[in-house]
Amino acid sequence: HEIPALVRLLTEREVMALALIENLQREDLNPVEEARAYHRLSEEEGMIQVDIAKMVEKSRSHVANMMRLMTLPDRVLDWVEEGKLTTGHVRALIGRPDALHLAEIAVTEGLSVRDMEGLTRKANREAAKHKAQPTLPLNENADILAVQQHLEEFLGLGVKIKPEVDPRKGTI
Numbered sequence: 001h002e003i004p005a006l007v008r009l010l011t012e013r014e015v016m017a018l019a020l021i022e023n024l025q026r027e028d029l030n031p032v033e034e035a036r037a038y039h040r041l042s043e044e045e046g047m048i049q050v051d052i053a054k055m056v057e058k059s060r061s062h063v064a065n066m067m068r069l070m071t072l073p074d075r076v077l078d079w080v081e082e083g084k085l086t087t088g089h090v091r092a093l094i095g096r097p098d099a100l101h102l103a104e105i106a107v108t109e110g111l112s113v114r115d116m117e118g119l120t121r122k123a124n125r126e127a128a129k130h131k132a133q134p135t136l137p138l139n140e141n142a143d144i145l146a147v148q149q150h151l152e153e154f155l156g157l158g159v160k161i162k163p164e165v166d167p168r169k170g171t172i
Contacts, residue, residue, distance in 0.1 A: 013045065016044075016045075017041065017045050017047075020037050020040060020041055021041075021055050021056055023037060024037050024038070024056045025056060025057075030080065030081050030083075031066065031069060031080055031086075031087045032069065032077045032080050032081045033081075034066050035066040035067055035069040035070050036070065038052055038063050038066055038067045039067055039070050042067065049063045049064050049067070065087075065091070066087075068094050069087070069090060069094070071094055071095065072090055072093060072094060072099055072103075073099055073100045073103075075100055075103070076090060076093065076099055076100060076103040079103060079107055084107045085103060085106060085107060086113065088113035088116075089103070089106055089111070089113055089116045090103065092113075092116050092117050092120045093116075093120070096120070096123075098123060102116070102119055102120060102123060105119060106119070141163065144161050144163055147161065148160065148161045151172075159172065160172070
């Protein structure tokens with residue numbers, strides 16, 4: 001006949017936000033459902049990641065990483081929902097233009113997370129190989145370019161050496 005209850009007067013927007021948060025706190029959500037809920041709270045409720053994290057008692061980095069899943073192609077998200085790929089698999093694909101292709105390889109070949117990470121590294125190396133090498137202008141000295149490249153690798157910065165007529169002078 002009586003139950004202990006809290007009565008709150010909430011707007012429709014607040015009811016929707018609370019319902020989303022309650023769903024997020026369930027343990028049986030798959031990663032894509034969780035990512036969509038965070039995205040919805042962010043987009044529709046204007047909440048920032050820190051606020052979302054506090055409300056669902058997760059770290060901000062967890063919320064941010066989950067929201068980044070929403071940048072993947074829909075087919076890749078479908079595979080995550082179906083359990084064919086994990087968040088570990090797809091984390092390596094975020095921001096890649098070839099994400100769908102690499103995910104398809106992972107699904108068809110049953111790759112582990114480590115295999116997927118190796119596949120993305122291999123794809124990076126191949127892309128770097130096929131990147132067009134700059135052509136050498138006729139007035140550039142191959143020795144100067146070699147030193148320039150060595151300095152760039154050593155410093156981790158872009159370097160340009162501009163020689164002068166006197167071979168002992170120039171500008172870096």
